[in-house]
Each structure stands twice: as structure tokens, then as C-alpha cells.
Amino acid sequence: MTETGIYVLSTGTVLPGPAVDNATLAHYLNVPPLWQQWIDTFIGTDSRHFSVDLDTGERLYTLADLGSEAAARALSAAGVHASDIDLIVMGTSSPDNLMPATVNLVADRLGITAVPTYQLQSGCAGAVQALDVARQMLRTGRHRTALVIGADSCAKHMGLATNLASASPAEQINGVLFGDGAGAAVLTTLRPDPSANAAVLYPVLVRFAGLNQPPGQIIEWFGKAELHSDQPAAVEDYKAIEALVPSMAVNTLRDLLDELAWKEAEVDYILPPQLSGRMTARIMAEFGLPHAYEISCVKETGNTGNALPFFLIEGVLPRMAEGDRAVAVAIESSKWIESAFAIEKV
Incomplete structure (x- = not known):
């Protein structure tokens, strides 16, 4: 492709x-x-x-x-x-x-x-x-x-x-x-200068996967009428996340590779979901990509949500040589969204 x-x-x-x-x-x-x-x-x-x-x-x-x-x-x-x-x-x-x-x-x-x-x-x-x-x-x-x-x-x-x-x-x-x-x-859309540390962004995979599945995380918004509520602002079903995210991440990775017509051996870098240090290690093991180098930062930064993909891109781009390929996966657990993208160094 x-x-x-x-x-x-x-x-x-x-x-x-x-x-x-x-x-x-x-x-x-x-x-x-x-x-x-x-x-x-x-x-x-x-x-x-x-x-x-x-x-x-x-x-x-x-x-x-x-x-x-x-x-x-x-x-x-x-x-x-x-x-x-x-x-x-x-x-x-x-x-x-x-x-x-x-x-x-x-x-x-x-x-x-x-x-x-x-x-x-x-x-x-x-x-x-x-x-x-x-x-x-x-x-x-x-x-x-x-x-x-x-x-x-x-x-x-x-x-x-x-x-x-x-x-x-x-x-x-x-x-x-x-x-x-x-x-x-x-x-x-402007072709970068050859000296630029740039990469091609390939088609992105995003899909809702939470049909009939309870939320894994709820973050509330409180209006003035609710300020005295005892309801917690944020709760997380970490057991559900532990059970569902690894398999969702693996399926998402496989489907993106199929869409790109990339073989597993052609992936040089993998940017896994950054839930926690332990969960990221577990997901990496289930990916089964022994030749791909892992880019992770969650042990040092914590789970910074929507900032994380940019930390990972920032970490991988300087490492990539021309023609190297990197694939990233992110799973949203509040109502379960699977997402992934791929870049290739130009």
C-alpha cells in the first residue's frame, strides 16, 4: 500500500x-x-x-x-x-x-x-x-x-x-x-524537506466497540444543582479493563496491519496502549511482535490520556530510518473505542 x-x-x-x-x-x-x-x-x-x-x-x-x-x-x-x-x-x-x-x-x-x-x-x-x-x-x-x-x-x-x-x-x-x-x-500535505524528521501518516483505524458493554470508566460533570452530591467524580472498572483491553488491542493491531497489507515482520516499532506499566507489558507480550521495538513512556509519565500518542510519536521519530514503519494502538475504555494508526519514515 x-x-x-x-x-x-x-x-x-x-x-x-x-x-x-x-x-x-x-x-x-x-x-x-x-x-x-x-x-x-x-x-x-x-x-x-x-x-x-x-x-x-x-x-x-x-x-x-x-x-x-x-x-x-x-x-x-x-x-x-x-x-x-x-x-x-x-x-x-x-x-x-x-x-x-x-x-x-x-x-x-x-x-x-x-x-x-x-x-x-x-x-x-x-x-x-x-x-x-x-x-x-x-x-x-x-x-x-x-x-x-x-x-x-x-x-x-x-x-x-x-x-x-x-x-x-x-x-x-x-x-x-x-x-x-x-x-x-x-x-x-506539503512534501517535507529531505532533512526534516517527518513521516507519512497512513489511514487511521477508529471504531466503536462497546455495544452492550458496560462503561469501563465514568467521569462526571457536576452542575451547581449537584455540588452537594456524594457521587464520586471519577470511577474505573479496572478489572474489566484488564480483561478486555489486551484482546481488543491485539485485534485492532491485526486489523490495521491487514488494512495496510503489512506483514508483522515489516513493523519496526510498536507504540502500545499506555494504561500502566504492568498492563503495557502484558499487551506487548500478547502482540507477539518479537522483531518490533517497543516505544513506551507510561512508567515515567503515568497515563496522560490523549497526550500519550504524541509522546510516543515524539519518542519514535528520531529513532526511525528511512523506510522504517511504526504502528500505534490506543483503546478507550469508558465506552470502548478501538483505534490505531501507522507511520512510515520518509
């Missing part, structure tokens, strides 16, 4: 504040030492970054802050000016407000105007959905250069200033799995 029309020209990423390791997190959440051991053993994520001050609960960074910084870094890396962007698509599960859309706050900060802007509300597949929307719109020929952003700030939903020792496991798990961050990429 040959397609050279859409290129990933650059990426940019950002993590807020210092890394918070498991011992520090356990201290702030006022949980016993055994809980830290549980994080180390059963989650396998070593650290994460938060947009809030753990001492005071003060919010230090908004999602617009993170998205704007990641986008600015992507533009700089591409040597592209804000005036060159004629399309912006953003994927997030945690916008700053229901309205205005965070994507428009980012555009305003970057000085981008008079272009289409889209914000997709989705979990971990949202960034891949955003790549797909941007790619499809670029193929129409009406646009030449797109800015694609994926960002999440989970800290405001997690109640990090709250003692989680007595919370339910469905609430506790969110406090250790997730971190905050943002990523962005510049896509273009």
Missing part, C-alpha cells in the same frame, strides 16, 4: 510540574505503605505529573496552558508559523469548561484565527480520532497544514487533596494511574 499525501511534520509535548513518585503520592493521599507496594507491584507506573499543587490543592496549570505550550513546541519544531495553520483538531476527555471549547482558547493564545477548529470529547482514543479527522480533512485539498492536539488534566477530577484510604478501589485506582500532560503534532 502506498500513500504519501499526509505527513507528520513534528511533535511537541509538555508535562506540568515535577514528577511525583509513588512514595510521594502515597504520602499526600495519606495511605499506608502497603498501598505504595501495591502501586509498584500491580500498577507498575513509577511517576506522573499533576497540574495542581499537592500541598494546597491549587490549580497551577489549565488544560489550555498545557495544550498551548505543546502546540507552540510542535510549531517551533516544524519551523511553521501560526499563520500557516489552517485547521486545528483537539482530542480531550477533560476540557477546562464545557464551553468555551479548550481548542478555541488554545487557538486564541497562539494567534490563530479564521480557521476551522474542532474539539473531540473522548478518552484515550481521542488523540487518534483527532489525527483521523485532521487527515481526512487534509485529503479534501481545502487545507494544507493542520495542528492536532491531545491533552488531558485529570487532577481536578481525582480529589488529590482528599484522603483516599477509605475510598473505594474504583476511586483509588484513578489517583495512581493517571497524570496530566499535552501533546501536539503538525500535519501537512
Whole structure:
């Protein structure tokens, strides 16, 4: 399969504040030492970054802050000016407000105007959905250069200033799995300079897979009438995620390779779902791609949701030689969306 029309020209990423390791997190959440051991053993994520001050609960960074910084870094890396962007698509599960859309706050900060802007509300597949929307719109020929952003700030939903020792496991798990961050990429239909660190973006796979399946994660929005509710802001059915995500990831990978007519041995790099260190290792084992090099970051960053694909692209592009191929898979567990994309170094 040959397609050279859409290129990933650059990426940019950002993590807020210092890394918070498991011992520090356990201290702030006022949980016993055994809980830290549980994080180390059963989650396998070593650290994460938060947009809030753990001492005071003060919010230090908004999602617009993170998205704007990641986008600015992507533009700089591409040597592209804000005036060159004629399309912006953003994927997030945690916008700053229901309205205005965070994507428009980012555009305003970057000085981008008079272009289409889209914000997709989705979990971990949202960034891949955003790549797909941007790619499809670029193929129409009406646009030449797109800015694609994926960002999440989970800290405001997690109640990090709250003692989680007595919370339910469905609430506790969110406090250790997730971190905050943002990523962005510049896509273009213009063939890059040979010296550019660019790659072809192939057709993207995105599909809903949650028919008759209960949600694996629920994140609530509370209006003024509900502020006194005892309902938790975020809960996760981690057992369901453990049971379903590995097989969904394997099926998604296989179907994308079939669509591209790529053999397993032709995959040089694999960018697996970044749920946690332990889950990512399990999924890699089930992929069964012994010749593909794994690109992962979740042990150090935590699960940053829609930012993760851009961290992975940023990690793989400098490693790729001309003709190398990389495949990424992301699974959204709130109502189960399978997604994947592939790039090839030009």
C-alpha cells in the first residue's frame, strides 16, 4: 500500500510540574505503605505529573496552558508559523469548561484565527480520532497544514487533596494511574524537506466497540444543582479493563496491519496502549511482535490520556530510518473505542 499525501511534520509535548513518585503520592493521599507496594507491584507506573499543587490543592496549570505550550513546541519544531495553520483538531476527555471549547482558547493564545477548529470529547482514543479527522480533512485539498492536539488534566477530577484510604478501589485506582500532560503534532500535505524528521501518516483505524458493554470508566460533570452530591467524580472498572483491553488491542493491531497489507515482520516499532506499566507489558507480550521495538513512556509519565500518542510519536521519530514503519494502538475504555494508526519514515 502506498500513500504519501499526509505527513507528520513534528511533535511537541509538555508535562506540568515535577514528577511525583509513588512514595510521594502515597504520602499526600495519606495511605499506608502497603498501598505504595501495591502501586509498584500491580500498577507498575513509577511517576506522573499533576497540574495542581499537592500541598494546597491549587490549580497551577489549565488544560489550555498545557495544550498551548505543546502546540507552540510542535510549531517551533516544524519551523511553521501560526499563520500557516489552517485547521486545528483537539482530542480531550477533560476540557477546562464545557464551553468555551479548550481548542478555541488554545487557538486564541497562539494567534490563530479564521480557521476551522474542532474539539473531540473522548478518552484515550481521542488523540487518534483527532489525527483521523485532521487527515481526512487534509485529503479534501481545502487545507494544507493542520495542528492536532491531545491533552488531558485529570487532577481536578481525582480529589488529590482528599484522603483516599477509605475510598473505594474504583476511586483509588484513578489517583495512581493517571497524570496530566499535552501533546501536539503538525500535519501537512506539503512534501517535507529531505532533512526534516517527518513521516507519512497512513489511514487511521477508529471504531466503536462497546455495544452492550458496560462503561469501563465514568467521569462526571457536576452542575451547581449537584455540588452537594456524594457521587464520586471519577470511577474505573479496572478489572474489566484488564480483561478486555489486551484482546481488543491485539485485534485492532491485526486489523490495521491487514488494512495496510503489512506483514508483522515489516513493523519496526510498536507504540502500545499506555494504561500502566504492568498492563503495557502484558499487551506487548500478547502482540507477539518479537522483531518490533517497543516505544513506551507510561512508567515515567503515568497515563496522560490523549497526550500519550504524541509522546510516543515524539519518542519514535528520531529513532526511525528511512523506510522504517511504526504502528500505534490506543483503546478507550469508558465506552470502548478501538483505534490505531501507522507511520512510515520518509
